[in-house]
Amino acid sequence: MTNLNLAASHDAFARAKQLMPGGVNSPARAFGAVGGEPVFIASAKGAQLFDIDGNAYLDYVGSWGPMILGHAYPPVVDAVRSAAVGGTSFGAPTVGENELASLIIECVPSVERVRLVNSGTEATMSALRLARGFTGRPLVVKFAGNYHGHVDSLLVAAGSAAATLGAPNSPGVTPRAAADTLVLPYNDPAALVAVFAEHGPQIAAVIFEPVCGNMGVVVPTKEFRDALATQTKQHGALLICDEVMTGFRLSLGGAQQLLGITPDLTTLGKIVGGGLPVGAYGGRSDVMAHVLPEGKVFQAGTLSGNPLATAAGATTLRTLRDEPPYARLDALGEQLQTGLDQAATAVGLPHHVARVGSMVTLFFVDEEVTSWDVAARCDTALFAKYFWAMLRRGVYLPCSQYEALFISAAHTESDIQRTIDAARESLAEVAGG
Ligand SMILES: *Cc1c(COP(=O)(O)O)cnc(C)c1O
Numbered sequence: 001m002t003n004l005n006l007a008a009s010h011d012a013f014a015r016a017k018q019l020m021p022g023g024v025n026s027p028a029r030a031f032g033a034v035g036g037e038p039v040f041i042a043s044a045k046g047a048q049l050f051d052i053d054g055n056a057y058l059d060y061v062g063s064w065g066p067m068i069l070g071h072a073y074p075p076v077v078d079a080v081r082s083a084a085v086g087g088t089s090f091g092a093p094t095v096g097e098n099e100l101a102s103l104i105i106e107c108v109p110s111v112e113r114v115r116l117v118n119s120g121t122e123a124t125m126s127a128l129r130l131a132r133g134f135t136g137r138p139l140v141v142k143f144a145g146n147y148h149g150h151v152d153s154l155l156v157a158a159g160s161a162a163a164t165l166g167a168p169n170s171p172g173v174t175p176r177a178a179a180d181t182l183v184l185p186y187n188d189p190a191a192l193v194a195v196f197a198e199h200g201p202q203i204a205a206v207i208f209e210p211v212c213g214n215m216g217v218v219v220p221t222k223e224f225r226d227a228l229a230t231q232t233k234q235h236g237a238l239l240i241c242d243e244v245m246t247g248f249r250l251s252l253g254g255a256q257q258l259l260g261i262t263p264d265l266t267t268l269g270k271i272v273g274g275g276l277p278v279g280a281y282g283g284r285s286d287v288m289a290h291v292l293p294e295g296k297v298f299q300a301g302t303l304s305g306n307p308l309a310t311a312a313g314a315t316t317l318r319t320l321r322d323e324p325p326y327a328r329l330d331a332l333g334e335q336l337q338t339g340l341d342q343a344a345t346a347v348g349l350p351h352h353v354a355r356v357g358s359m360v361t362l363f364f365v366d367e368e369v370t371s372w373d374v375a376a377r378c379d380t381a382l383f384a385k386y387f388w389a390m391l392r393r394g395v396y397l398p399c400s401q402y403e404a405l406f407i408s409a410a411h412t413e414s415d416i417q418r419t420i421d422a423a424r425e426s427l428a429e430v431a432g433g
Helices: 005-017 075-086 094-107 120-135 160-162 177-180 191-201 224-234 254-259 306-320 325-348 378-392 412-432
Strands: 042-046 048-051 056-059 115-118 137-142 183-184 203-208 240-241 263-269 279-283 352-356 359-363
Touching: 005 352, 056 412, 075 306, 094 115, 094 279, 094 306, 115 120, 115 254, 115 378, 120 203, 120 240, 120 263, 120 279, 160 191, 160 325, 177 183, 203 224, 224 240, 240 254, 240 412, 325 352, 325 412, 378 412
Parallel strands: 137 183, 137 203, 203 240, 240 263
Antiparallel strands: 042 048, 048 056, 115 279, 263 279, 352 359
């Protein structure tokens, strides 16, 4: 197989390591889970990435989720360009904020009012503060393998880069910050009932990924979803649906619309900014009334709702609403899922292909992944070989077993077929070696 020339990326990474810890501004980018050095990207268009050595890749990372319309989608580029000409930030209200907020409220059924922030982490951090302020209770329940950003109290048994690094508890997170977080296994209704029986009056909120993407794709069972709804309601705790990844991805109304979940609060990020830094949290109007200045729960942001971010976000959401890509994304997802499954079966590799819509994970484990305990049994060394075999064939996958790949509206059936062909060769190569 052709070897990639990555000389320019190698030099850039050497320089980057002198300048930034690990050479990156977010750990997953460093390729630590698959070994070797990251590829430096020069530009992107549609479903393709171009690196600084001149290699082209079919992209299944999509900036880790936001780029559902494909890279440099012309209406988004135009909207950002014309916003920039008018000034990039005022620190004062704009109608652009009204536009993005009203689109979020229109699309996501449980969101009655919303606050815009700058990242998914800010959204989950703020939603937890609001839940605690609203209920007057200290404890939060989360699930092992679910990632909610790098909020101190949520960096406990977190998925994503934290799972990959095998360091769920970060140095710098104090035992006291972690002590107010109760961690349960995903898809375990009995454990949820037990924790509410013991700590019910102290629990402010349960936060969860409504389809998990941060330990690879894991789907919540009906029993688990029902227990989340009934236990929180019965004990007066808020249910927080972390849709930073799934919002506007699995349907216009996110996973909650797809699965019939009605949370009290929802956190959003990634797609909501159309590739610019935006997060949001919203939900019940009476709960949102507790946010400053209407209420007393403090939360602020110098650049929140800035004109570039709202232009990119609103243009993206409007496109998704007016020309919904979801049926087509689901068909492409099914094509890829079937193709990957057949390719892995053909070479006798233990595997399970999990998928919801345009989120797909090929797990190297011989059973369905329902929780972090099962995910942790995956053959991550095999995944690393598969990742590099695919990259050499021009397919850019997320660089960890514990991530979802994303299909965008810019991908075509023939892109998917090309990916399946590359997977067939790559899996034969790694099964043989
Ligand atoms: C990505 C992600 C976050 C964190 O968002 P950032 O914008 O990276 O801070 C939170 N929750 C979920 C479910 C995510 O996938």
